[in-house]
Amino acid sequence: xxxxxVHRNATVVFSLLMLAIGLALIVETVSGHGSALSARLLIxxxxxxxxxxxxxxxxxxxxxA
Numbered sequence: 255x256x257x258x259x260v261h262r263n264a265t266v267v268f269s270l271l272m273l274a275i276g277l278a279l280i281v282e283t284v285s286g287h288g289s290a291l292s293a294r295l296l297i298x299x300x301x302x303x304x305x306x307x308x309x310x311x312x313x314x315x316x317x318x319a
Contacts, residue, residue, distance in 0.1 A: 269308040272305030275298075275305075279295070280299065
């Protein structure tokens with residue numbers, strides 16, 4: 255396995271972890287009757303966006319290489 259493949263795999267794994275953390279924060283906030291403006295909900299949405307963004311960029315990079 256080359257260094258590039260290790261980096262790509264690690265990026266995908268960390269992106270999926272970020273998605274899982276974001277989803278968990280959102281579910282926990284909504285199930286706990288948190289307000290729509292709570293910091294925990296905002297952080298969850300930001301984790302989701304970051305994870306999706308990283309996956310999107312990595313998948314686009316994989317097609318071009």
